[in-house]
Amino acid sequence: MMKAKELERAVASLPQNEYGRFRRWFFEADWKKWDLQVAADSASGKLDFLMAEATEAKKRRKLKAL
Numbered sequence: 001m002m003k004a005k006e007l008e009r010a011v012a013s014l015p016q017n018e019y020g021r022f023r024r025w026f027f028e029a030d031w032k033k034w035d036l037q038v039a040a041d042s043a044s045g046k047l048d049f050l051m052a053e054a055t056e057a058k059k060r061r062k063l064k065a066l
Contacts, residue, residue: 002010014022041047057063
């Protein structure tokens with residue numbers, strides 16, 4: 001497996017068009033991981049406090065329209 005420093009050097013040496021392609025792939029992969037983590041946290045109840053805070057803010061009429 002490639003070490004982080006080796007990967008950094010490899011990415012830094014990419015031609016501009018390949019760097020752009022890698023960058024798009026990386027951001028997409030990163031967002032997919034983020035989405036999976038948020039879904040898992042939601043399913044496990046870790047984000048329930050957000051709903052409780054929103055419900056309380058609604059009761060106090062402290063919510064702002066988006």
